[in-house]
Amino acid sequence: MAANRLDLYVPEPLGRPGDTPSFGDLHLSAPGEIRRPDTREKEANMRDLPYGLIRVLDDEGHAVGPWAPHIPIEVLHKGLRAMLLSRAVDERFFRAHRQGKTSFYMKSTGEEAIGVAQSLMLGKGDMCFPTYRMLAWLMARDYPLAAYANHIFSNEKDPLQGRQLPILFSAKDYGFYSLSGNLGSRYGHAVGWAMASAYKNDDKIAIAYVGDGTTAEGNFHEALTFASVYHAPCILCVTNNQWAISSFSGIAGANETTFAAKGIAYGLPSLRVDGNDFLAVWAATEWAAQRARANMGATLIELFTYRVEGHSTSDDPTKYRPADEASAWPLGDPVERLKQHLIALGEWDEGRHTALIESLAEEVKAAIKQGEAIGTLGKSKPPVSEMFEDVFAEPDWRIIEQRKQVMEG
C-alpha cells in the first residue's frame, strides 16, 4: 500500500550558494552539427531542431557548418561596437542607480548578442516587441545616448515625459515597441502587428521576446496559438537566460523539455540557438525572417544564454545561486566570442579592442553628463501637467478638473 502513496514533487536547481556550479547534462550540440533545412521546409519535417542547439562559432572563433551566415565585415564591426556600447551603458547606469540618480535599473550583461544581431539583421520597418533586457537593440540602431539618459533620470527631457519606470522604454522610430512591467503582455501584440502587416499586404514582420520564466504566462501560449492559426509573419523568441529572479528555469518547466520544443505542439517551426553566438543568432533570425516574409508564418526561437548579473538593482543573486555560476557557463561571453571571431578573420586585435572600450566609456560618460546637467531623478522633471496628458486622446472633465487642481496646488 505505502509504495503507492502519492507525493508532491517540487523541482530544485542543481546548485545553491556555496555549491560548485553545475549545469548538469546540457546536451550541447557541437558547432556546425545541426542541419539547416531549406527555408521552405515543412514544420513536420523539422521536429528534431528544437532539441539540438544551433552553434556557428567553434572554440577557435571560426564560423563552421551550414548555419554560418554571410555577414559583411563592417556589420560585424558594428555588432561588436553595439554590444560593447550596451555593456558600457549598463555599467554606468547601474552605478548611477547606486548613486541615487535613478530609481531602478536592469542590466542585460551576457545577452547582448541577441539584441544586436537581431536589430542589425532585421529591417527598419520591422517592429521589435522587447523585454526589459533589450537595450542592445537600441544601441545597434544608434539610439541617442543622451536621450536615453534623460529617460533613465526621468528628467524634464525624458522622451516618455516622466511617466514610465526607467528601462520600460518606447522608441517607435527605432522599431522598439512600448514596454510594460507586466511580463509577456506584448507577445500577442507582435502577432497582431504581424497579422496587420499581412492584412495590408505589406512586407514588415514582427519580432517578440519573453524570458524563460515568462513562458509560463498564458500570454505566451495564446500568442503561439494565434501565430500558428493565422501564419502570422513574426519571429517569437524565448530568451532563456536560465533564471527568473531567484527561480531557476526548472520552475518554468526546463527540466522536462526545451523551450523551443513548446513550438511543436502549436505546429510552429522552432529553433534552439546558442544565444551567446552572434553568428548563430543572426543565422537563425535570417532563416525565420525569410520564412515570415515568404508568407510561411511564424517561427519560435529559443535563445539559450545566461543571466550574468542580478535580476535588477533590487536583486542580489548570491542569495540563491552559486556565486561563480556565470563564469562556469560553458558557452562563454558573447562579446569575447565575436571578438575572437574577428581576430581569427584578421579583422581585429587586442589593441583596437581596448581602444574601442575606452572610447565607448567616454561616449557614455559624456551622454550621462548631459543628462545630469538637465537633472537626475527628483532634481528635474517634466511639467506636472504631463501627468494628465495622453490618458485619453481628449481629456474628459475629470482630467481637466484634476489637472487644474494640481496646477493650482
Place this chain on the structure above:
Amino acid sequence: MALMNMIQALNSALDVKLDQDPDTLIFGEDVGYFGGVFRVTEGLQKKYGLKRCFDTPISEGGIIATAVGMGAYGLRPVVEIQFADYILPAFDQLISEAARLRYRSGGEFTAPITVRSPYGGGIFGGQTHSQSPEALFAHVTGLKTVIPSNPYDAKGLLLASIECDDPVIFLEPKRLYNGPFDGHPDQKLSTWANSGDPKAEVPEGHYTVPLGKAEVVRPGSDVTVLAYGTMVYVAKAGIEEAGVDAELIDLRSIVPLDIDTIEQSVAKTGRCVILHEASRYAGIGGELSALVQERCFWALKSPIERVTGWDTPYPHAFEWDYFPGPKRLAQALKRTMENS
C-alpha cells in the same frame, strides 16, 4: 511580545500557521528558497520543507487556479502575487471561480484561499509596481478584501484570513513594510521598532484580528476620516496639519465593511472625509460616500469629501504629485469645516 516590522509580523503569521496546520501551504513566484522579493516568506521553506513553501512558474492565473483546486480538495493555500499590479492575469480565476465556487456548487466546493500581495505606491515603482486595485475586488461579491496598516494587525488579520472559509485578497501596503510612512517623502522614515507605535509590539504565538472590524485610531468630534493601509498614517499627519479634532477610522477590511463603526462616528461628527491612494473615479471612496449619504444624511453638516490618487496611471516622475499626501487631506479637512 516582540518588536516587529510588518514583514516580520507577516512572516510570523505564516510561521504560526504552517506549524499548527499541516493543510496550510505557501506558494508563489520566488517565495521558496529566496523567501520572496519582499522577504515575507524568508526561512519558511528551510523550516517546513519544499512542499510547504515553494516557487511557482510565472503565471498568476496558474497560481490562483492551482490554489482554488487545492482549496476545493481541502487544503488552505496561502499564495503570493509578487505585486498587486500583476494580479490581473488571474482576474478570471478570482472573479469567475474563487468568488463563486461556493455559490454555484450549493456549498459543495469552496475556495478557502488567501491571496497575499504587496500593493500601493510611494516607492518610485512606476505604473506597474504602485497600483491599488482594491476597488476591483470589492466590486465582486464572494471575495473578501483585507488591508492591514501595522504589524500587529498584519499578523492577526493574516491569520484570520487564512482561517476564513472564503477567498481573501490580502493587500499589504508595501510602503509600510519597514516603518509608518506618513506621506512626507523628504522626512526620514522611522522604523517600526523606533516608531514607538504600540502596534509594532506583536505577540509571538497565535492570535487573530477579526475581519470586518474597523478600528478607531484616533477619537475626535468634528469630522470622521475613513482610511486604510498606508493612508492611515498619512491621515494622522494630515489631521495634525489641519489642526482639527478628527476621528480617524482604519477600516482594516473593505469587504466585509464595518458599517456600524462608520455610522456611529459620522452620526457623532456630522462630517466625513475619505482618503485612499487608488484613483478616484469608481474607487472605494465612491461606495463609502454613498453609504454615508444613505445612512447618515440627516446628521451631515457638510458635503462628504474624497481625497484620492488622480484618474491617471501611476506616473513615475510625478509620484508625489499623484500621491494623496497630508497636505491635500488637510486642505479637505479645512474645507469640510468651513463649508458647514
